[in-house]
Amino acid sequence: MRxxxxxxxLGPNYSRGTELSSAEAIKLCHDLKSLGCEYVxxxxxxxxxxDDWEKIARELVxxxxxxxxxxxxxxxxxxxxxxxxxxxxxxxALSLDGLEPTHNYIRHHPHSFAVVLLACxxxxxxxxxxxxxxxxxxxxxxxxxxxxxxxxxxxxxxxRLQLGAPVGRMAKHPELHLTPEDLPAIADFIVxxxxxxxxxxxxxxxxxxxxxxxxxxxxxxxxxxxxxxxxCPAGCLAIGIEANGNVKGCLSLQSSSFVEGNVREETxxxxxxxxxxFRYTRGFVPSDLTGACRDCEFGEICRGGCTFMAFGATxxxxxxxxxxxxxxxxx
Numbered sequence: 001m002r003x004x005x006x007x008x009x010l011g012p013n014y015s016r017g018t019e020l021s022s023a024e025a026i027k028l029c030h031d032l033k034s035l036g037c038e039y040v041x042x043x044x045x046x047x048x049x050x051d052d053w054e055k056i057a058r059e060l061v062x063x064x065x066x067x068x069x070x071x072x073x074x075x076x077x078x079x080x081x082x083x084x085x086x087x088x089x090x091x092x093a094l095s096l097d098g099l100e101p102t103h104n105y106i107r108h109h110p111h112s113f114a115v116v117l118l119a120c121x122x123x124x125x126x127x128x129x130x131x132x133x134x135x136x137x138x139x140x141x142x143x144x145x146x147x148x149x150x151x152x153x154x155x156x157x158x159x160r161l162q163l164g165a166p167v168g169r170m171a172k173h174p175e176l177h178l179t180p181e182d183l184p185a186i187a188d189f190i191v192x193x194x195x196x197x198x199x200x201x202x203x204x205x206x207x208x209x210x211x212x213x214x215x216x217x218x219x220x221x222x223x224x225x226x227x228x229x230x231x232c233p234a235g236c237l238a239i240g241i242e243a244n245g246n247v248k249g250c251l252s253l254q255s256s257s258f259v260e261g262n263v264r265e266e267t268x269x270x271x272x273x274x275x276x277x278f279r280y281t282r283g284f285v286p287s288d289l290t291g292a293c294r295d296c297e298f299g300e301i302c303r304g305g306c307t308f309m310a311f312g313a314t315x316x317x318x319x320x321x322x323x324x325x326x327x328x329x330x331x
Contacts, residue, residue: 162204235278
């Protein structure tokens with residue numbers, strides 16, 4: 001697939017180079033465990049295209065690290081679903097980005113919608129917990145209620161909503177671009193959906209912040225310590241490791257400017273513990289805020305919201321126009 005909303009834009013004309021070998025990936029599992037890592041998501045691209053995905057998953061699980069998998073579903077068969085279950089994977093997330101015409105358009109594949117529904121059924125039959133991930137964009141914004149009903153009928157555990165960002169391949173598709181003015185309607189839908197409780201809605205880090213809906217949006221299984229957004233966790237609570245060994249605070253941060261090092265050149269521990277690493281979150285000071293975020297009363301704790309969304313929209317990790325509080329204050 002060559003999904004139109006992809007933030008990376010990777011493909012035949014743009015690659016990060018040679019992927020980690022199987023031996024390097026297994027060593028990385030141990031390095032993550034040594035750092036105290038508790039949970040790993042095997043992501044992509046398409047994680048199942050690696051021949052050793054099963055070996056990596058089993059290694060993580062044997063080390064006591066929970067492993068989950070995100071997939072577009074195209075390769076899922078009944079037999080593969082059982083292999084995923086037997087490997088110890090705790091959950092599988094499937095991407096679903098609209099009703100059938102919308103999803104297939106965004107995924108650039110005429111049968112992707114049917115594939116996702118079949119994959120969900122096969123994975124659940126194998127005894128796996130299944131999540132659905134939806135990138136909210138201009139095309140599916142008016143379909144959210146219908147998607148909610150569809151997802152609720154699929155028997156999944158979680159429906160995760162996050163905003164698409166105008167970077168990578170999606171930058172070339174303005175028909176998908178949201179505007180900040182779309183945020184109140186999205187927040188209203190999520191809050192009412194949580195009240196309906198047809199399916200548990202998990203809210204991505206790039207939706208918020210500090211509006212009248214903040215408490216309701218954050219409430220759930222992973223409610224923050226203070227019940228509100230407490231700043232981007234990239235490089236603090238989370239780490240992203242790309243297929244070539246590049247280390248970032250979050251895999252969504254596509255720019256090479258966020259690369260902190262490479263596990264082929266130095267140890268993961270050295271990268272993680274290096275003084276000054278992940279400066280945009282660990283070393284944040286209020287004077288880093290720019291644009292409208294500079295004068296915001298919540299700036300010191302919010303830090304500009306999701307770094308990925310802020311950087312994608314403005315080129316600054318601490319100036320985020322996709323902010324509910326900003327939009328509602330302007331109104």
